[in-house]
Amino acid sequence: MSKLFSRIAGLFSSRTFTGIDKAGNRYFAKKEEIDGIVKEKRWVIFKGEEDPTTVPVEWICWLNGQRKRAPTPEEMMELEARRERVRLNVELLKKEEEEKRAKEGPARKVKAGGPDLKSFMQQIPSSEADEAEEASGTRHEARSKETEAGKAKEEPLPESSEPTGSGASFQPGTWRPPT
Secondary structure, three states: OHEEEEEHHHHOOOOOOEEOOOOOOEEEEEEEEEEEEEEEEEEEEEEOOOHHHHHOOOHHHOOOOOOOOOOHHHHHHHHHHHHHHHHHHHHHHHHHHHHHHHHHHOOOOOOEEEEEEEHHHHHHHOOOHHHHHHHOOOOOHHHHHHHHHHHHHOOOOOOOOOOOOOOHOOOOOOOOOOO
């Protein structure tokens, strides 16, 4: 208990007020000597609820040691003005984009379910024999016969160099890569 009390008392006794942000959060720093090395501890005391999202980026960078000096009130005002200008520019661009879309008319609707293959196939040039088959309705039958004949003529697949088998037939150390 006394250890906890001494840490709390030490926290408040040698701290240095560094600054305050727009949300009212207060920032402090304290220099400690640990094993002959002077280290600076930095922390924030939130106003109200502890909400880390209220800490501005500049103060986060200072807390993490990415900035050597704490942000000044003038710097914070300048950055806030810059953020406001960016926000207004984004709104303006969105408005211009909406006006542009309104001038172009209704957006082209995209069909769900993939591309239209029939119209794609019509664009591919075909021979007169294919057209005659298509007109007579025997095209599908002819193609299925061709594929069956092609399967019969196919050569057996070359033996794979990868190990095969699973389960009970697997024997560790029996497979050797091809040389």
